[in-house]
Amino acid sequence: MDFRSDNIAGAAPEIFAALQKANEGTAASYGADDISRDLDRRFSSLFGTDCRVFPVATGTAANALALAAICPSHGAIYCHEESHIQVDECNAPEAFTGGAKMLGLAGSDGKLTPEVLARALSLGWRGSQHNPQPSALSLTQATEAGTIYSPAEITALARIAHDGGLHVHMDGARFANAVVAGNASSADLTWKAGVDVLSFGATKNGALAAEAVVFFKPELAESFLFRRKRAGHLFSKMRFLSAQLAAMLENDLWLRLARNANARARQLADGFATIPGVRIAYPVQANEVFALLPEKIRAGMAADGALFHPWSDDGNGAVYRFVCAFDKTEADIAALLRSASRAAG
Amino acid sequence: MDFRSDNIAGAAPEIFAALQKANEGTAASYGADDISRDLDRRFSSLFGTDCRVFPVATGTAANALALAAICPSHGAIYCHEESHIQVDECNAPEAFTGGAKMLGLAGSDGKLTPEVLARALSLGWRGSQHNPQPSALSLTQATEAGTIYSPAEITALARIAHDGGLHVHMDGARFANAVVAGNASSADLTWKAGVDVLSFGATKNGALAAEAVVFFKPELAESFLFRRKRAGHLFSKMRFLSAQLAAMLENDLWLRLARNANARARQLADGFATIPGVRIAYPVQANEVFALLPEKIRAGMAADGALFHPWSDDGNGAVYRFVCAFDKTEADIAALLRSASRAAG
Amino acid sequence: MDFRSDNIAGAAPEIFAALQKANEGTAASYGADDISRDLDRRFSSLFGTDCRVFPVATGTAANALALAAICPSHGAIYCHEESHIQVDECNAPEAFTGGAKMLGLAGSDGKLTPEVLARALSLGWRGSQHNPQPSALSLTQATEAGTIYSPAEITALARIAHDGGLHVHMDGARFANAVVAGNASSADLTWKAGVDVLSFGATKNGALAAEAVVFFKPELAESFLFRRKRAGHLFSKMRFLSAQLAAMLENDLWLRLARNANARARQLADGFATIPGVRIAYPVQANEVFALLPEKIRAGMAADGALFHPWSDDGNGAVYRFVCAFDKTEADIAALLRSASRAAG
Amino acid sequence: MDFRSDNIAGAAPEIFAALQKANEGTAASYGADDISRDLDRRFSSLFGTDCRVFPVATGTAANALALAAICPSHGAIYCHEESHIQVDECNAPEAFTGGAKMLGLAGSDGKLTPEVLARALSLGWRGSQHNPQPSALSLTQATEAGTIYSPAEITALARIAHDGGLHVHMDGARFANAVVAGNASSADLTWKAGVDVLSFGATKNGALAAEAVVFFKPELAESFLFRRKRAGHLFSKMRFLSAQLAAMLENDLWLRLARNANARARQLADGFATIPGVRIAYPVQANEVFALLPEKIRAGMAADGALFHPWSDDGNGAVYRFVCAFDKTEADIAALLRSASRAAG
Secondary structure, eight states: OOOGGGGSOOOOOOHHHHHHEEEEEEEETTSSSHHHTHHHHHHHHTTTTTOEEEESSSSHHHHHHHHHOOOOEEEEEEETTTTTTHSTTTHHHHOOOOOOOOEOOOOGGOOOHHHHHHHHGOOTTOOTSSSOEEEEEEEEEOOSSSOOOOHHHHHHHHHHHHHHOOOEEEEEEEEEHHHHTTOOOTTTGGGGGGGOOEEETTTTTTOSEEEEEEESSSGGGHEEEEHHHHTTOOTTTTHHHHHHHHHHHHHGHHHHHHHHHHHHHHHHHHHHHHHHHHHOOSSOSSSSEEEEEEEHHHHHHHHHTOOOOEEEEEEEEEEEEEEEETOOOHHHHHHHHHHHHHHOO | OOOOOOOSSOHHHHHHHHHHHHTTTTTTTTSHHHHTTTTHHHHHHHHTTOOOOOOSHHHHHHHHHHHHHOOTTEEEEEETTOOOHHSSTTTTTHHHTTTOEEEOOGGGOOOOOOOHHHHHHHGGTTTTSOOOOOEEEESSSSSTTTTTHHHHHHHHHHHHHHTTOOOEEETTHHHHHHHHHOOOOTTTOOOOOOOOOOEOTTTHHHHHHEEEEESSGGGGTTTTTHHHTTTTTTOTTTTTHHHHHHHHHGGGGHHHHHHHHHHHHHHHHHHHHHHHTTTEOSSSSSSEEEEEEOOOHHHHHHTTTTTTEEEEESOOOOEEEEEETOOOOHHHHHHHHHHHHHHHH | OOOOGGGGGGOHHHHHHHHHTTSSSOOOOOTSSHHTTTTHHHHHHHTTSOOOOEEOOOOHHHHHHHHHHHHOOTEEEEEEETTTHHHHTTTTHHHHHTTTEEEEEEOOOOOOOHHHHHHHHGGGOOOOOTSSSSEEEEEEEOTSOOOOHHHHHHHHHHHHHHHHTTTEEEEETTHHHHHSSSOTTTHHHHTTGHHHHEEEEEETTTSSSSEEEEEEEEETTTTHHHHHHHHTTOOOHHHHHHHHHHHHGGGGGHHHHHHHHHHHHHHHHHHTTTSOEEEEEEEOOOEEEEEOOHHHHHHHHHHTTTTTTEEEOSOOEEEEEEOOOOOHHHHHHHHHHHHHHHHOO | BOOOOGGGGGOOOOHHHHHHHHSSOOOOSOOSSSHHTEEEHHHHHTTTTTEEEEEEHHHHHHHHHHHHOOOOOTTEEETTTTHHHHSSSSTTHHHTTTTOOOEEOGGGGGGHHHHHHHHHGGGGOOTTSOOOOEEEEEEEESTSSSSSOOOOHHHHHHHHHHHHOOEEEEEETHHHHHHHSSSOOOOTTGGTOOOOEEEETTTTTTOHHHHHEESSGGGGTTTTTHHHHTTTTOOOOHHHHHHHHHHHHHHHHHHHHHHHHHHHHHHHEEEEEEEEOOOHHHSSOEEEEEEEOHHHHHHHHHTTTBBBBEEEEOSSOOOEEEEETTTHHHHHHHHHHHHHHHHHO
């Protein structure tokens, strides 16, 4: 009963199989192998537009390198005040941009609104030598609160950003969960809505360690090879990163895994709703459930061996986070819910 | 009638005289001259404690270098969301710290409160490898809103900061104005209240260009010589920076100049109070007056040739900033007030 | 017949087995899993001294992060002018140190001498605010030229470095090859000889992607957790990095693989020696052979499908590099030599 | 008898007069004043081409900011191994470029040759993701050895640089001394010979503290306003920097001062030539004399109160540097020579 994160899970069998296959024979290093060279084509096909794709091993690397490609050291990056890039990456975006300014904006359910963004951009900084130059908007999809932006919401935000001269980045550590959450396609949620560069996550969704920086505007990728190497994120045996990404796209494995994760979160949220005293904190739209638990229930579940992290305490009580990894089963959720019911008495 | 800033003024005659005197003969360069070598003693005497003092030419350099001395590249700096270091230094603090995180906190009248700071520090970041490490608190004295912190207020904030493992920086671009504003001494407002390093401003107060980074904990200054040089802020003919600072301290010139500036702001605020329709936005405690002006009055004053900057519009009307430089006279203020009265009709 | 690099090889079967085993069940993320937590013990046992060990995925990350731990942004790093950190890491050391100075020194066979180092350190920079502060010496073991430093050579260099206030780093991307090349132990070649921090390579030696930064002075590792995360090099599913490293140490797999690689290089060099017109450029001490090939032989081998990189042309003819990966067989070398003999006519 | 550097001198009377004049009245800050706004015109007129000019206060700032404008963080800068930017700026170029690679090349008399540069650029780094990207050549004029490059020499070097995709920077801390040393104009020595950006020095030549970054290709200056501010090098009372630069150009003051400095160096070198045992180390072309002094003579001069710095010891004896500041007189030199003669016995 381990719900601490998606990354407490291992890797999917298909990923291992792909690695084993990639291990056959010798291959050119540093991305010149056949699997790596085919990634642009694969992702371009998925998104229905010309993409430039760069594998890296961690989400933090993907985010920070993507942001560095669209924000100079004298620039400002606008993001949610609780976003991963602002709170959980130990200044990696500042590091790789050479010291850009990160401006965290407020917003409920982990989401930014056009109003908040427009206000932040209305200060007259552009062109003034004193001020950080507004350069990038970063959206998280699915958000830190397990919610998702609709294409219309992204479009509205991206329009304001583009009008202000900003580029738009999407932190898609849980992009797969967002795609399967609604009726929108990968394209609808990204370049068609104004996203310029995407951190495409695979690790949380069942890879060992593989993410891709996907540029929808190839000209933004101009210096990326150098940026990645300079950051120590160029793998010599790149085929092993690329094989994970290729396997994810093969036969829509990535969507299949995410669909299960989301379904498990839905199952969990529905179950929680029947337990007296438990309250869901944010809309459950992806693979995370944030639940306000009475201490008695929390303690009972913990005593049963359930693992989950405290998230926040908003004064109304303590909220806990339950993340459903790609490989959680219906039985896993049922067991957790039984524990919660028992604890509720 | 130029009230756009303190830095539209030139330099005080005493400063020029000091420069002329410093120009006699040859002198060792890069800070080894007699005037420069005497600065530690002068400032230590002023503050009544052992200080290490480093002249630089701009306030941004002083702030960013001071912050770099107390915050690592993986650290976080807490400051007011409207502070100069956050808004008006084009990412210099990020640059010189190597990419530290700047976290702007809200607060009325340009001031931070213990509550806001304590909340920001309560997130459990310290020691967690994911999070920026809380490292520095920066207070502005006088603030961007022309208000001042009392020794008790600084003490309360510094205590929270120190308890959280942070060092405390004070941006004293208008420190002189703060000192003469109350009954507190330079020591009361700094190291006795918990300030570890001060950006001591002289430029706004009548120097050509001279600021000093003053360390109250000498061990924090260990690498400062290298940091300053690496930033291009080591002057070869350092005597010309040091002479300005020495002249400021000589016979309390700095306090005399600041006292005049503050008195002029008081005169202006009192005058505005008698003009129908004009409202003072923040308490006038130093040398700045923020006034809500009806458009008719603003336009009339502008037509008379008065120069002043728009500051904000809080929905209740447009606020304008009037800064009284060190050399403004009673007659200057009277003329400005006459213009305002005339415009008010 | 692929001899372009060690990294054109895949991963050893034992490494895959270890990954499969590590994939069982859930595990705490970000290094809190059991395998990761056991690494300090494993490496401390190997080296016979207390070590702090941090897995990363690439050699460039290991080197640049290790150097950042021992060299401030105003520091200087001394290394061989042809070393990987100077030539082949696209400024990663500069990036992670925040802009330290890299000073490449000359030396034959890829090696530095005490004389050259002593001369470089004799310029009186230490303590002078104008100069980069001498902070680190970095040695490559095995070197870029396929040679190795003896314990006595390392000791002599490290003594000069330590006397000058520098820390000593070893780039051990091919450390395994160096260990099996002589009679010296891992300890003899590192901390006993004065090495303070080691980049311990596993990727070239049969891992998918795994390196370890090994600190022999734990106090140098103080900020390393933050540095690694800030660089995007903290893996969420860390167990997959750690499992590779643990498998390498298990039953001396790393030495077994390196021994084979070195033996194949010896076999190749001995074979080349019998072919008229072929000349060995540097002493063959690890798993690399640098050979001066007449154009006829090069062309013939290439026509047979042999892959290898040109290295340099010193005026006496073109030198080519042949790297023997961990999994090359006697038959592989024999085939290559047959091709060379045939081409030689 | 102070010959330690040009910067042991104070400022010329004309500079003080200009500062006094600039002090009249209020003026827009941060470069919007009339004097500052006129600098582009003044320098464009001087150089006979369209220039963008940015005043800063120190030579290190000018150099490092200029280099940052033409070299990305993954780039490489080629310079003389003894150049100021490599040896004497405590990594400022690395700091402001965000960690570019500095590559010091050898060359006698402080000068680079086309052969050495061509060889350094022949390594095939351009476009390879592993290598620092060749981006800038920096020449010092006059050099650290007091020699000057002819227009033909600059042209030859700049052509190789441009052919390799590099921009060309000139460190002109003593540019005035170079201009008056030969028959070449300011234009001949810069943009006509292929220089893209110049650090135009005034401090050593009689200013208090003023340098200018002069772009001959305006497009390179695009982000310079932000870079300068971010580095803390934007002066609020900019008129005081600009006034020094304007005064230098007025009536060719800068050339007059430099002409005297060079003449004094010539006088000194000629005098030294008549003293047995003294040998001139480098050609004396600007305002510096490097002389090999027997210990007896050195000691005697020191005993007479002469101040000068040791420079190097090439095995043939100790070389000392004598710098003639802008305000040295014939009598000053004569006195120094008398001392040397006396000491020679």
